[in-house]
Amino acid sequence: MINQLSIIGVGLIGGSLALALKKAGYCREIVGVGRNAERLNAACKAGIIDRGETDFKNGVGDADIILIATPLDIYQSVFEQIKNHVSADAVITDAGSAKGCVVADAEKIFGRLPANLVPGHPIAGNEKSGYEASIADLYVNRRVVLTPADSTDPQAVEKVKAMWEAAGACVEITSVEHHDRVLAATSHLPHLLAFGLVDSLARQQDGEEMFRFAAGGFRDFTRIAASDPIMWRDICLRNRDAIVTALDNYESDLSELHAAIKNGDGDKLVKIFSRAKKARDRFSF
Amino acid sequence: MINQLSIIGVGLIGGSLALALKKAGYCREIVGVGRNAERLNAACKAGIIDRGETDFKNGVGDADIILIATPLDIYQSVFEQIKNHVSADAVITDAGSAKGCVVADAEKIFGRLPANLVPGHPIAGNEKSGYEASIADLYVNRRVVLTPADSTDPQAVEKVKAMWEAAGACVEITSVEHHDRVLAATSHLPHLLAFGLVDSLARQQDGEEMFRFAAGGFRDFTRIAASDPIMWRDICLRNRDAIVTALDNYESDLSELHAAIKNGDGDKLVKIFSRAKKARDRFSF
Structure with missing residues (x-):
């Protein structure tokens, strides 16, 4: 049980963790932090977060754990904005699909990798996005990979691990490099193949008709091609080497x-x- | 309603049609024809067919409709064996995933494309195989594509269409070339990409570990890679040009x-x- 969890970016990933931890009674308060007050209010009304803050100081100043669940391309700006407000014993973690870029961004903004930063990646989700898609059992029996460095505080790792386990997940520890390579092969690559296949068909002259004939295998195979294009652009750009x-x-x-x-x-x-x-x-499986 | 349907090759595809037509009360008798008496008996006992025959004369001689639902690579031999036993007003159809090769095989064995042969393809199925996997609603709201030639008897086409409709399917008519091209793109290609991806990962040194990290998208994406290798070899060889x-x-x-x-x-x-x-x-969809 912790006092305050602050989630920066209340979408499917952050929202589902909030719901899971509320169900588990794991946090006294869950604060959503973001740029859009209207959507934060709506997420409050929907019972996903307890409070919404567009001001980073108010949002993260008292947090025990800060989860960054924004698109990967704004991490530098997020680090910049929370840098002076995070309390000394708070733990920072994230939910990004690539980890090497997170370490690089943190080193750039903090000067070195902070000992209280535990890069993480819940291997869960679906083709939907937005807090409206949140579900409390998204992480049940799903894998969450944490990629601490040698310099990371072991207690910080334990806190993040305990949080994800409270949401029902199985936590594994591995290296940044290993994570990025394995995810490129088992998640990023399949998404690219599916996007590529659907686009390849859609561009053909009789593309519309092609889809009419498609069987069930095609439906399953291409479901992931309905995922958010911006998120996948970011993943491609931020995990570029491993994906290539x-x-x-x-x-x-x-x-x-x-x-x-x-x-x-x-x-x-x-x-x-x-x-x-x-x-x-x-x-x- | 017809008197006798003979299904050559009682697997998932033939067995599921048998179950559907039994449920619809569409056939007085459904005869399974194959090489393996033991499996035919078992399919009888399982209530999928009414009678099993390893002799082609007994199996197809009195049939109103003969459905060939064997692997594509034995069609020539099947045509050869039924050639002299099919009654004058019987209709022959099939369930193969490629149609150009069926026409070529028929022309080779019969000398020309028989007017009572209606090439067909139910766009349904899953990664399972064998009559044990049969389900009565496999074809409900699924597409069945028929590819008659100009020389095909329209009444034969109507009979095959009515049979699949009785099983719950939506029947479409198109050309052999169009069918093979569209199916190569929407079914054969996805299967190859999935087989290729799983094999590519499995061959890597830490392949086993890779799979452990795979998320839900990967599961859906690769389900079709559990399909029958022999069937897919045949499809690749028999629809080679369109697939290439x-x-x-x-x-x-x-x-x-x-x-x-x-x-x-x-x-x-x-x-x-x-x-x-x-x-x-x-x-x-």
Whole structure:
């Protein structure tokens, strides 16, 4: 149980954590911090946060934990604005989909990586956005990855871990580099492939008609292409190196598959498909 | 209502049609035809078919409609075996995922495309296979595409259409070429991308660990990679030209996206992602 949690950016991710922690009775007060007073008020009325603040001092000054859940491209400005208001024993964490850029932004603004900053990433969410989409059980049995540095205060890590566990999540600790590489391959890459496929079809002359014929597999496969374009632009720009590597690997494997089809190499196709099916069946989560 | 439907190949597709038509009271008798007596008996006992036959003469001789629902790679042999046993007023149709190859196989075995052959494709199914996976409502509100030629008997087309409608499906008529091109883009391509992604990850050194971190989007995205490898080999080999064209288009669009990420071109990324989201939202079926 903590006294005050301040969430900067009350969207699906921040809002769902707020709901989960309210349900768990984990915070005395949950404060939403943002630029849009109207939306903060609405989130208050919807029972997602207890109080909304557009002033950063009022918003984070008394917080025990500050969660940054904004788009990645404004982290520098967020760090800049909270820098002089965070109390000495407060913990800062975040929910961004890439972690290397968060460390770089923090180092730039704070001069070094603050010992009380615990970069984090809840691996949950869906194609919706906005606090209206918040659900209390979004994190139940989902993985939250924390990527503290050697210099990070272990107690700060424990506090963030306990908070996510109170929301029902399983917390794992890994390195920034490992997080960014694994997420590029298992989350960022699939999103790009789905965006690419839907766009590729939509641009064809009879694109509209194409979609009419699409079967259930296509629906599941492309659901993630309905995700927020701005958020995904930011992820692409902020986890660029790892994503480019993942795309390089994928394109090279895909061209092997392409060649097997072109050459009518049935044995090779069965080998690739069986290996994939086996891997997918083993992880039918 | 018809007297006898013979289904050659009682798997998920044939079995589900059998269940649907039984529920609708559409056939006096449903006969399963195949090579494996044991599995045919089991399908009988499971109430999916009324009778199993390993002899093609007994299996199709008295049928009003014969549905071929086997893998695409044995169609020539199936045509060969039913050729002399199909009665003059019987209709032959099929459920294969590609149609150009069916026409080619039929022309090869029958000398020309029989007027009573109506190539068809129910755009339904899932990653499971075998009659055990059959469900009576698999085709409800799903699209079935028929691709008759100019020389096809209109009455034969009507009979096949009525049968699928009795199973709850919406029937569309289009050309063989159009079907194969659209399905390559909306079904075959997504399956290949998913197989490719899962295989690409599984082959990496820390592949097992990668999957552990995968989020919900990845699960949906890769579900189709659990599909039957042999079936997908056949589809790749039998709809090769259309699939190669679809892959060519996709790879070229993906490399555009890849370049935009590499160059940090945020505007281009937003443009691509927004166009995709708009298309996906419009078809949120």
